[in-house]
Amino acid sequence: MQARLSQLMTMTTGGERPQSRAEESMLAILAIGAALALASLWGVAAGSESAQLAVANAYKVPMVILLSALTALPAGIVALRLTNARLGAAELAGAFATSIFGGTLVLATLAPLVAIYYHTSSKAGLPLALGSVFVALATASLLFARAVARRVSERKSLIAVGVLVALFLAALLQFVALAAPIIGTHGTAFDGGFDRVF
């Protein structure tokens, strides 16, 4: 398992890809599993204000990420087909999975900082928790674009990346609202979904 995680890290950072397609698919699924576990860690940190919220977040945050990804993926594949891009659907899904892993890795890395600030600072706690999410989203988007660009250097494939990222964000906004509260028991502006944010 350690060797596979190491392989996954190599793939996420843009290193050498596995030789066989089956191995690449296996690593993509492993990336999703690892991403959900890492997201769960961040969820516990962000909800550490109360034990009940922390336990609920351990399940809610990974589920929000998984559901947003599932909502966005078909649109990305359709965009890929409509633009007649050379990139395959499985390759797009694989790159998407590893980029989600990269994003949640950032979330999990920032989780201890989020937890300590949430308990010790009334000014920085909430902005830091929200900020960690935006940093993770930016990281994942950049990793995704880089992974696709390394596979096929054509602009058409990057359109699919844009569509997928946009739909992922749109879905994330509403799933966060459905699962609210996530960050602290008082919640954030995002708890009202699209209607409250815009």
Added chain:
Amino acid sequence: MLGGHDATYVRAVWLVASAVGALALVVLALLFRRVRARAELDEVERVLADDDPS
């Protein structure tokens, strides 16, 4: 309140969405077993091909 619906409705939507997510996890687990077996087979075939002097 989301989209003018009450808390019970929103909770029901979340439960349905969670069920879909749980189902997706099961499908991913089954798919993982399948592709892992395929990857192991590919690896064996590659080793055999490397060892074959002809």
